[in-house]
Amino acid sequence: MPLAAWTEHKKDGVEGRIEVINRAVERPENAHFIKANITTDGGAYGLSNEGFRGMGITANEDYNFSVMARQTAGSPVKMVIELHGDNGNVIAKTEITPTGNEWTRYAAKFTATATAKKAQLYVWLSGKGVIDIDMVSLFPQHTWKNRPGGLRADLVQKLADMKPGFLRFPGGCIVEGRELNNRYQWKKSIGDIDKRETIINRWNTEFKHRLTPDYYQSFGLGFMEYFLTAEDIGASPLPILNCGMACEFNTGELVPLNSLDPYVQDALDLIEFANGDSNTKWGKLRADLGHPAPFNLKMIGVGNEQWGEQYIDRWKVFTKAIKSKYPAIKIVSALGPDPGGEKFDLLNKTFRSLGADILDEHYYAVPKWFRDNATRYDNYDRKGPKIFAGEYAAQSISTGNPDNKNTWECALAEAAFMTGLERNADVVNMASYAPLFASVDGWQWTPDLIWFDNLRSYATPDYYVQQLYSLNKGNDVVPLQLNKQPVTGQNGTFATAVIDSQTKELIIKFVNTTPKPLNSDFLINGQKIKKQEGVLTTLQSDDIQQVNSLDNPAALSPVQQQLPILGNNISLLIKPYSFTILRIKMAN
Missing domain, CATH: 2.60.120.260 (Galactose-binding domain-like)
Incomplete structure (x- = not known):
């Protein structure tokens, strides 16, 4: 324009x-x-x-x-x-x-x-x-790592503070475009800024409540910046590429299968750009752009929220080409926009039969859905594809409603749901809340994890739930049971436990979704606990409609305290509407 x-x-x-x-x-x-x-x-x-x-x-x-x-x-x-x-x-x-x-x-x-x-x-x-x-x-002058023309430092710092395991980019539907000529093309997002072709943003007129016809992408933030950011924050890069399909919620425009080669080549070239040495065409370009070392790309997404036979046909072409040249690369495969139904069932059954690596499930639903689905993965096939909970967020009113808020009720429901993700970590390899960022003055979708204006930013209660899981993850899940059953919602409570073998700690996560305090006794069997102080972290509010804001960014934020540990019997008073984490040193 x-x-x-x-x-x-x-x-x-x-x-x-x-x-x-x-x-x-x-x-x-x-x-x-x-x-x-x-x-x-x-x-x-x-x-x-x-x-x-x-x-x-x-x-x-x-x-x-x-x-x-x-x-x-x-x-x-x-x-x-x-x-x-x-x-x-x-x-x-x-x-x-x-x-x-x-x-x-x-x-x-x-x-x-x-x-x-x-x-x-x-x-x-x-x-x-x-x-x-x-x-x-x-x-x-002051950007993230003071890079000229770099990213906003306070926003990237919030990502770094989460210590994420991966960074999915450039996003979801933006990969597809409303039409294919407005899809995201990674090759047009790197190199000199004045050679990055501007396109209109996929979200500019998507919702009548937030029409933004002047919303364009300059690609000042492109794939090189995404790769660098992932590296900066210690996260594995997860690029998502167009699979020859525009957004099926819009035009659903398709590239004929016999014309798919340029799209497939973009995927192969991206892997070379990320991992190839300087003797390769695209590896040399990466080196010329200032990064001689490879980015150690291990996985790539083919499509976003596609569905139907037409997606399966294109997925097969991509998978054959990628696996033939780069067999070690894991492919993330979409299971559509919903966590169930005909679209989901077709893709889930088909991709499992074809030996897919990672299946990408999305769910945007009211808090009750998240509480009710804490057991979703308990009976998934342990020998089947791994699961990526690629996009999820509890919706305080309804999916896509512009009045949705990042309430404590939503975040607490997500904390309950995530006990199920952690308990089934042998199946669920990755999970990411979405969307990630939103400007208070220019947004199309809510809720979002991190909000900002031109000067300030704040983390939502949902952010702190995500952060606490990330900062308190272990490498082995251990059973945490009530009456010989996992704690998956009995009396409104959810819990899981892991061991961090590096720090030699037992980490217990406990979610109380009720308005009542709970006297809880934990008996730890099979491992002697050191008699010393443990660390108790609590995220809590008596008001389930509590939100954070630019003016009160820490209205709801984690509180940490020391807790005397006298042996293998531990008694805790769990606060109402709370997410509690206890870290305990083991003797061996």
């Missing part, structure tokens, strides 16, 4: 005009640039950019501005760059004087004098002449 977020300005009697030049034949991946004509001396002609619902600017932070520009011969046009704060005052300023008639990148740094939540960037042009402008960019 030409001039999206841009506004024209004139001051002190200057005259001028702008033209949006379409150079699609010459540069299809970056089809537009601005030609500015300043027709009078004196004053200034300019453009302002509002950013994405404004720009978050922090006082005393350095900001890096850059632009691609070229002057028409004889034009003395100078650029003055300003940041305007929330009240319109200038809070940062610098100058650039482009020279020459070839495209050149110009850069400058300035320091903000004030904090602004919704600042705007102004580019003023003075001097009679003509100048071409493209790739206007502004980034804080």
Whole structure:
């Protein structure tokens, strides 16, 4: 959309005009640039950019501005760059004087004098002449790992603090696109920023309650950045690729099977990009982009929420090609958008018969569903495919309702459900809440794990449930029983236990979904417990509608305390509506 977020300005009697030049034949991946004509001396002609619902600017932070520009011969046009704060005052300023008639990148740094939540960037042009402008960019100096043009540090830090085992990217339905020409193509998301082809976002007009027709993807965040982020936070990368099908909730557009080769080749090339040495075409590109070492890719997703025979047909083509060249790569296979029903049953039965590696199950449902399904995997085939709980989140009202909230009731139900995931860890290899991030000023779906505005961010109760499971996982599941049965909802309680052999600790997780405190006695058999202090972590609120917010980000957050351990008999008072974790040192 030409001039999206841009506004024209004139001051002190200057005259001028702008033209949006379409150079699609010459540069299809970056089809537009601005030609500015300043027709009078004196004053200034300019453009302002509002950013994405404004720009978050922090006082005393350095900001890096850059632009691609070229002057028409004889034009003395100078650029003055300003940041305007929330009240319109200038809070940062610098100058650039482009020279020459070839495209050149110009850069400058300035320091903000004030904090602004919704600042705007102004580019003023003075001097009679003509100048071409493209790739206007502004980034804080302080990004994640201070990478130029890098990711927002506080958001990535929240991911790192979870210590996730994997990072699934670039997302779900965004992989498919509403139509195939708007699908995510990883090769167009790497390399020079001005060569990354912009496309409209899959979610721009999906929901009538949040229409955002100007929602585009610039791919400033692309597959190289995703791989680097996964590496930074110690997570295995899990890229998801289009399988020749657009979103079946929209057009369901298909690539004919005899035309599928380019899609399959994209998958093979991605594996080479991630793991190939510098003697390979795509491994060399990775090295040229600054990462000579491989990313150690172990798994790849074929499709997102596809279903039906047409998906099975395309899955077979992908699987044959990938396994023939890279037999060690595990393939994640979709089981559709629902956790049951005809679509699910067809894929589940078929992929199991075909020896699939990992099956991707999705479930968005009310809290009761999660509590009721804590035993979902108890009877799954132990010799069949592994399970990836790829997308799930309890919905406080109904699936996809814009009024859903990240309530404590939802998070507590997820904690109960996850006892079943942990108890069946021999079947369920991976799990991830979805979606991950949402802007309070620009979202299409709720609930989401982490919320942010232009300056701040906060973790939801759901986030803390996920984090506590991640920080307290073991390598062996041990039985935790009540009356010789697993604790899977009796009297509203759910529990599981694991051993961390590295720290030599027994870790008990206990979820009380009732409004009453519970006196609970744990008798530990088969292992002597050290008589010392254990660590008790509690996530709790008496209000099941409790939420966190930007103004009160820790309204509900974990509380840790020491607990004297006197032997193998342990008595605990479990608080109402609570998720409790007890770590106990073992003698051996």
